[in-house]
Amino acid sequence: MPTVLRRLATPDLYRLIAVALIVLGVGLGGTALATVHHRAALTEDITTLSGPLSVGAQELYRSLSDADATAATAFLSNGAERTELRRRYLDDIARASAALTVATRDADDADAARLAVLTAQLPVYTGLVETARSYNRLGTPLGGAYLREASALMRQTLLPQAQGLFASAQGRVDGAQRDATGFPWPVLLLGVLTVAGLVGAQVLIARRTNRVFNVGLVAASLVALVVLAWSATALSAAAGRVDAGRGEGSALVSALADGRRLALQARADEALTLIARGSGAAFEKDYVAVMADLDRVLGTAAAHAPAADRRLIEQAREHADRWSDMHRNLRELDDRGDYLGAVAQATATGKTDLPAAFEQLDSAISTALATANERVDKQAGQGDSALTGLEIGLLLLTGGLAAAVILGFRPRLREYR
Template sequence: MLLEVPTRIATIPAVRRARTTPGLLVALTGVLVTLGLVYAVVGLVAVGQRAARVDEIRTVSGPLSVHALDVYRSLSDADATAAVAFLSAGVETPALRQRYLDDIARASSALALALRATDDSSDPSNRSETLLRSIAVQLPVYTGVVETARTYNRQQLPLGAAYLQEASGLMRNTLLPAAQELFTLETDRLSTAQRTGADFPALVLLLGLALLGALIGVQAFLTRRTNRLLNPGLAIASLATVISLLWLTAAMGAAGSHLDTGRRTGSSLFAQLAEARVLALQARADESLTLIARGDGAADEEHYQRMLDKLVGSRGFRDAGLLGAYNRRELDAADARMVGQIDDLARAWRDQHQFVRDVDNRGEHAEAVRMALSDDADSPATLFAALDAALGKAIDTTGQRFAAESADAAGNLTSARIGIVLPILVVILATVLGTRARIGEYR
């Protein structure tokens, strides 16, 4: 009785048809078409996910890092400019006043842009928004204290220096740490996105190889059944699959290479140079605050030396500090020259700063202030201006490099989509036409 069931199934017309050569060809054609469609769908989804990450790098993470840097740098520069302005005899120069106001305006604008960008951020904790709102709340407090200090300073009252110290303490203890955390958070997120943005989709490769193997297997089946060495349709489909795999591999590899180059020579160097610029700006504020304190600025001078040690290392050590570390890295010739120039300017500035400190420590305060504010070629003010300009130019260069590499990666991922869709259409059409001709021979 049990043996009768398989026998009855085998007598069903559809089953009998499926067991014949044309029936098997129809089934195999369906398998090949399905496998091709699965390869295309999975491939497009995988490439689309990576393209979305690259798009986020270009439209969210990258701009947010730039806005975070603008906040960080503008606040640091405002602190340094406010301190330098107080070295003037009661009234700061119009240029210094305008620079301070521009810094505050730039920081406020960057805060607004960054807050808008965080709406599109994938950060689940929304830590960036929390930091931005904290800075936005404290910034008016800082500017208010600076204006009070400025009022007393114009009247040449000592309370001005006390209020300036209070403002600088608020900046260094509250605003700058928040800005630094924000910048670090965004640059780390950007670096992570760059590392994962174009990793090769292994599953798509396996599906493509499976499709190619299936095409070769069906071709071998037809050779045995029909005694024909080659099926043109299946041969074309196999070639199209190989082209698709090579195209996908090349496009994804190029996208990954562009993102890696953008990270190493663009965003990574950009972040380090941005940190170097902030260190220099904080040291510049210390330089002025030490002179403003009139012999009571030991803490500010100590902070200056710590900033310079972080920037270029302790005296006597050439390849040390943030800039020295980059001198030891495998940079190309242009980047090595760029970082080397910045390192030289920072060291020259520290040497001139020490010369001013020696004069001030001898009790010649007025002369020390004159030297600090001088526009001579070797004065601390001139050397710092050159250092800041060189850092700004380097940051712009690396930022543009990162943007260009990200755009190239996006183009490669678009190419990867084409490398999946066009060949797979050829695979499906050639497979159907190739097996249809053989199926027709049995009718």
């Protein structure tokens, strides 16, 4: 025992030790309470804010990209565009506009700047598409130039800004998941110090009073152990569930969102190559590169996806392969001068035709993406449920620990009155 403490009268020493133990106990309870509150806020943010923002950004990007691909496909009809394509395009624009409105509510400065660009340029894009449609109905080649300009605006301005919004939202989800999965070292250290202090105090009193047990300090030690064990167990369980959502959900979300983007880009490239009528080599080159990227992305996603999702992603790869085979047939027709035959293949409506293969690919990726998003939300919700009742329990246990310390020292102090 330090010399200063030895010089203290026993009552003063007991008072000092009691105060120190109460401070440690309150510090343990307060730190555990603050950690639990922070983790609960993080998991709630994933389920109620950052997670929905990520899904909204995905929907925005998908709607814009699908609008571009649909507008290009509809243009191939030479003035007599199908009603369902027109309706799909308008629905895409409506969904994109709605997603922009929702995203504005929780945007930071960087996202607000991206949204300002999107809000300003989306009407420009739709105006170019409508001009292209007008010229296409008249049968003039100028319509193709306007459509290519609209697609260039979409790809060079609108989609990069939408991708930035998704990356920002996904980064927020990833950050919350990382923070929610850290080990609660402060709680562990304070818990060990508190238990060690209580044991040390009991040893000191036992030596000075020849009493083996101090009921109050034994009770305080048990309470400290409960605080430590409950906090560590609940926080670790919550962290494990959030981490599972991160490993099996968030990473897969990013990969599948990228895959859906690539598929829609390839679909637009396919139509724009035909629209260019012999001068679309750049679009065809982009199609080949994008499809190679799509195969790589889907292969990586399948390799790291949970078993329940793997079959769906493999089906998407099969649809992509079938689409690629049909695309090669389409290109063979166009390259040997059968433009109308190529257009007929690109716009056919049968269940085994090229557009159906793309639709099946897009549907498979979208379904897998929705499942991955649900997994992120579900795991975060389970992580939050693991902390249920802990905050109230910590408040009660901290108060009980302090009371037990006081009850443990009060009889000893009365002996010196």
